[in-house]
Amino acid sequence: MEERPAWPFYNAGVTQYFDVCVRGAGAVGQTLALLLARERLRVALVGSDAGAEHRSDIRAYALNAASRECLQSLRVWPQGPSTTPVRAMRVMGDDGGELSFSAQEQGASALAWLVEADALQSCAAQAISFQPLIERFTEAQAQDIRAPLTAVCEGRASATRAAYGIEFETQPYQMNAIAARLQCAKPHGGVALQWFAGGEVLALLPLGGENGETDGGNSVALVWSVTEARSRGLQALGEMEFVQALQSACGEAWGTMELRSERANWPLALSRAQRVVGPGLVLLGDAAHTVHPLAGQGLNLGLGDAQELARTLAAREYWRGLGDEKLLRRYERARAGAVAQMGALTHGLHALFDVRDTRVQGLRNWGLSRFDQSGLLKTWVARQAMGL
Numbered sequence: 001m002e003e004r005p006a007w008p009f010y011n012a013g014v015t016q017y018f019d020v021c022v023r024g025a026g027a028v029g030q031t032l033a034l035l036l037a038r039e040r041l042r043v044a045l046v047g048s049d050a051g052a053e054h055r056s057d058i059r060a061y062a063l064n065a066a067s068r069e070c071l072q073s074l075r076v077w078p079q080g081p082s083t084t085p086v087r088a089m090r091v092m093g094d095d096g097g098e099l100s101f102s103a104q105e106q107g108a109s110a111l112a113w114l115v116e117a118d119a120l121q122s123c124a125a126q127a128i129s130f131q132p133l134i135e136r137f138t139e140a141q142a143q144d145i146r147a148p149l150t151a152v153c154e155g156r157a158s159a160t161r162a163a164y165g166i167e168f169e170t171q172p173y174q175m176n177a178i179a180a181r182l183q184c185a186k187p188h189g190g191v192a193l194q195w196f197a198g199g200e201v202l203a204l205l206p207l208g209g210e211n212g213e214t215d216g217g218n219s220v221a222l223v224w225s226v227t228e229a230r231s232r233g234l235q236a237l238g239e240m241e242f243v244q245a246l247q248s249a250c251g252e253a254w255g256t257m258e259l260r261s262e263r264a265n266w267p268l269a270l271s272r273a274q275r276v277v278g279p280g281l282v283l284l285g286d287a288a289h290t291v292h293p294l295a296g297q298g299l300n301l302g303l304g305d306a307q308e309l310a311r312t313l314a315a316r317e318y319w320r321g322l323g324d325e326k327l328l329r330r331y332e333r334a335r336a337g338a339v340a341q342m343g344a345l346t347h348g349l350h351a352l353f354d355v356r357d358t359r360v361q362g363l364r365n366w367g368l369s370r371f372d373q374s375g376l377l378k379t380w381v382a383r384q385a386m387g388l
């Protein structure tokens with residue numbers, strides 16, 4: 001039987017000492033490192049150097065007010081055309097049902113902000129370069145690190161989580177998400193559009209900055225959740241044929257479209273790590289949980305994890321070690337409700353609109369329209385999603 005690493009996860013011949021080792025240098029890992037350094041903790045950040053050559057990331061994150069406030073406090077909020085406020089959102093069902101939200105109704109400047117992944121990564125990397133309490137390491141150098149706490153932010157395919165033998169319970173949706181950038185004939189006006197139809201979920205999200213300063217407000221991000229078979233077919237299409245299929249699916253909502261990027265593709269699943277903490281170990285972000293992207297809350301959950309862990313460590317008793325499992329259980333309990341709630345919401349919506357029965361179709365579209373008129377309930381749900 002293969003021997004698994006002992007808890008905590010470090011080697012006997014270690015030569016460099018830190019308070020926390022953060023494994024994974026994506027948005028969640030970088031944010032956590034900055035939050036911990038602000039608490040005067042020495043952090044080893046293990047992962048690819050942001051300056052290294054990498055393939056451009058076409059994704060755009062939908063970030064809520066809580067995430068924005070956190071990133072602004074760390075001075076890593078991108079400026080200019082890389083950040084676009086969502087002023088309103090329209091959700092269309094597959095049989096006439098419709099639901100709409102607006103920032104004005106909520107007394108806010110935006111429902112969310114679309115932030116380009118590369119811009120966020122670059123801003124965080126720059127902030128880290130000015131933080132003397134954070135030191136970067138590659139995976140090859142990680143064996144030289146010793147810390148009482150390892151925070152795993154490596155994403156859904158985390159090698160560190162697997163090395164500890166922690167099971168990642170996954171419920172595949174048998175669907176893939178297709179992401180791309182497009183230029184539209186009509187300006188989006190800061191409005192996000194989403195369609196539920198035939199089990200598919202299609203979202204067109206506004207890009208281009210506050211006033212569309214780079215493209216006149218005609219650039220959008222696509223996230224299209226389709227069955228695995230349909231995904232393969234759409235990926236095999238040429239650019240013109242793919243755009244025609246997309247325009248047919250969204251009814252040319254913003255006029256004719258032009259593809260402006262490659263098409264990214266990844267499988268969808270509802271996942272949860274069997275355990276999130278242990279002696280000297282804590283999992284965050286996609287390494288701990290994944291949800292369906294239909295609500296755009298994946299990174300918000302991960303950033304919420306980072307903020308809560310930083311708060312928990314900062315509030316610990318002076319005599320309690322950073323890797324104390326009882327301390328880490330406080331973090332686990334604090335995040336359990338938000339993670340479970342979002343997982344249940346997105347899974348429930350997917351299951352509801354995946355049913356093909358025409359009787360269910362009429363009922364769910366009626367419910368969608370009735371919810372649009374629900375007043376206080378609609379406001380409460382909107383403010384939860386906005387992080388308010």
